[in-house]
Amino acid sequence: MLIPFRLELLISTLVLLVPMYLYFRSRSRSKNPAALPINWPIIHMFPSLLVNVHNLLDYFTLVLAGNGHNFRAHGPPGTGMRFFVTCDPANIRHIFTTNYTNFPKGAEFAAIFDIMGDNLFNVDGARALRPRVKIHTVLSSPRLVASMEACCRDKELMSRFMFDLATTALFSVDPGLLSTDMPPMDIPVAMDTVMEVGFFRHMMPASCWKVMRWLNIGPERKLGAAHTVLRVFIAKMIERRNIDKVHVSNDEEQEGVDILSSYINDPDFADYDFLCAGLIGLMLALRDTVRTTLTWIFYNLAQNPDIVATIRNELLPIALQKAPTGAGAMVIFEPEEIKSLVYLRATLYETLRLYPPAPLERKTVATKDIMPSGHKVHAGDTVFVSIYSMGRMRDVWGENCLDYNPHRWLSKDGNTLRYVPSHKFLSFNSGPRICPGKDIAVMQMKIIIATVLWNFDVEVLEGQSIRPKSSCILQMENGLIVKLKKRQA
Numbered sequence: 001m002l003i004p005f006r007l008e009l010l011i012s013t014l015v016l017l018v019p020m021y022l023y024f025r026s027r028s029r030s031k032n033p034a035a036l037p038i039n040w041p042i043i044h045m046f047p048s049l050l051v052n053v054h055n056l057l058d059y060f061t062l063v064l065a066g067n068g069h070n071f072r073a074h075g076p077p078g079t080g081m082r083f084f085v086t087c088d089p090a091n092i093r094h095i096f097t098t099n100y101t102n103f104p105k106g107a108e109f110a111a112i113f114d115i116m117g118d119n120l121f122n123v124d125g126a127r128a129l130r131p132r133v134k135i136h137t138v139l140s141s142p143r144l145v146a147s148m149e150a151c152c153r154d155k156e157l158m159s160r161f162m163f164d165l166a167t168t169a170l171f172s173v174d175p176g177l178l179s180t181d182m183p184p185m186d187i188p189v190a191m192d193t194v195m196e197v198g199f200f201r202h203m204m205p206a207s208c209w210k211v212m213r214w215l216n217i218g219p220e221r222k223l224g225a226a227h228t229v230l231r232v233f234i235a236k237m238i239e240r241r242n243i244d245k246v247h248v249s250n251d252e253e254q255e256g257v258d259i260l261s262s263y264i265n266d267p268d269f270a271d272y273d274f275l276c277a278g279l280i281g282l283m284l285a286l287r288d289t290v291r292t293t294l295t296w297i298f299y300n301l302a303q304n305p306d307i308v309a310t311i312r313n314e315l316l317p318i319a320l321q322k323a324p325t326g327a328g329a330m331v332i333f334e335p336e337e338i339k340s341l342v343y344l345r346a347t348l349y350e351t352l353r354l355y356p357p358a359p360l361e362r363k364t365v366a367t368k369d370i371m372p373s374g375h376k377v378h379a380g381d382t383v384f385v386s387i388y389s390m391g392r393m394r395d396v397w398g399e400n401c402l403d404y405n406p407h408r409w410l411s412k413d414g415n416t417l418r419y420v421p422s423h424k425f426l427s428f429n430s431g432p433r434i435c436p437g438k439d440i441a442v443m444q445m446k447i448i449i450a451t452v453l454w455n456f457d458v459e460v461l462e463g464q465s466i467r468p469k470s471s472c473i474l475q476m477e478n479g480l481i482v483k484l485k486k487r488q489a
């Protein structure tokens with residue numbers, strides 16, 4: 001019987017790993033935190049990665065800062081754990097642009113995010129070309145952009161709000177998570193699980209998580225359940241959309257308003273599973289990134305009243321032109337009105353610099369190569385690009401790199417934004433895989449920040465523990481509790 005054998009293997013692995021974990025944890029506390037991971041015989045650097053996994057981004061940042069922006073790490077032989085970790089802008093340009101074809105995401109990435117199938121997020125090279133052209137065309141449709149911007153004229157509760165917003169843009173269906181009876185959050189929770197277990201998979205030897213998946217235990221069990229929730233939800237949305245389509249048959253107005261309409265009749269997406277997987281990828285791209293950024297923005301703004309005052313000053317001339325419609329009415333800003341506001345955009349970029357929603361990029365080395373930093377990488381190595389760390393490097397952003405300071409984005413006279421190349425500001429990626437939703441996301445976030453700040457005072461409740469979750473998305477571990485107080489006109 002195979003199962004008892006594998007179970008035994010797993011138990012003995014755990015029995016070995018848990019004491020090791022405790023031992024190395026106690027040792028690592030007394031060590032210089034910026035030092036390279038300790039290279040032990042046989043197990044190599046795996047223990048250092050294991051003990052720091054709950055704080056991995058800050059750990060990478062310390063080690064990268066202390067070691068010229070690059071380091072290598074490797075696990076036990078046979079695990080395939082050969083990592084090159086970097087936040088060096090010259091290496092990043094090489095990986096994302098100059099020698100882009102040599103750094104695909106790779107098969108392991110696609111296995112980690114198997115819920116997204118063979119879709120754009122998981123494929124490279126020629127297979128990514130048509131889906132990429134497709135999504136760029138879809139996201140540049142003026143009607144879709146207008147509908148997504150219009151969706152922003154709404155209220156609070158970031159997670160529910162962003163889920164409703166993403167679902168409306170994708171399927172023209174408002175799931176109503178913001179309704180007053182506060183329906184259950186099964187689908188957003190399932191999406192969070194995909195990102196959390198994805199992070200766990202990145203840090204484990206692939207054979208380990210694959211065995212756990214086969215046994216359906218631990219995080220893999222949770223992930224399996226989350227996959228089911230997401231697939232059922234997408235199937236419902238497609239069904240609902242098809243029913244609605246029959247009801248509005250031949251009504252051309254309906255076509256093209258949501259993203260699903262652009263995919264449903266496309267022969268490239270005729271395969272149902274392929275379509276579902278693509279839509280799940282888009283849901284994650286749309287909802288998680290914007291929601292996460294907004295939470296960090298409001299957290300930072302609450303500590304920086306001077307920045308809030310400057311944004312309100314920038315909004316003042318526009319707000320004065322808009323007469324509120326009654327006592328307590330909100331002032332709502334339109335995309336065109338706030339498009340040119342540079343300080344608002346600088347605040348957004350400053351948040352994305354320190355809190356990039358996708359903090360780590362994973363690439364695979366196709367053939368051996370020499371990085372601009374002089375480091376050699378070999379076929380099959382994994383490259384981790386720490387976007388989070390790059391925003392926190394003195395040599396890249398200056399002595400005050402840890403300060404939250406939108407002015408760093410402005411020209412001397414404060415009237416224009418400074419140009420910063422994408423290999424230095426990587427939050428929206430760089431090169432051929434640059435985020436096609438960037439302009440929509442920036443506009444959505446600007447409208448939300450402007451509308452909230454103009455109409456409310458935002459207070460972060462004291463005593464909260466604010467730290468990122470171990471996830472592929474830089475969510476706050478415990479969320480953020482804020483108090484909104486209506487401002488007096």
Ligand code: HEM
Nearest residue numbers: 120135285286289290293358427428429433435436437441
């Ligand atoms: C704060 C907002 C956002 C940030 C920081 C962001 C960032 C990123 C990053 C880092 C990637 C590369 C991911 C990877 O290669 O694994 C990416 C890809 C992508 N993003 Fe965004 N994104 C944002 C919002 C959006 C929105 C609102 C949409 C859709 C409307 C979108 C659609 C996509 C798509 C389709 C890709 C895949 C592109 C490709 O692989 O060629 N993103 N985004």
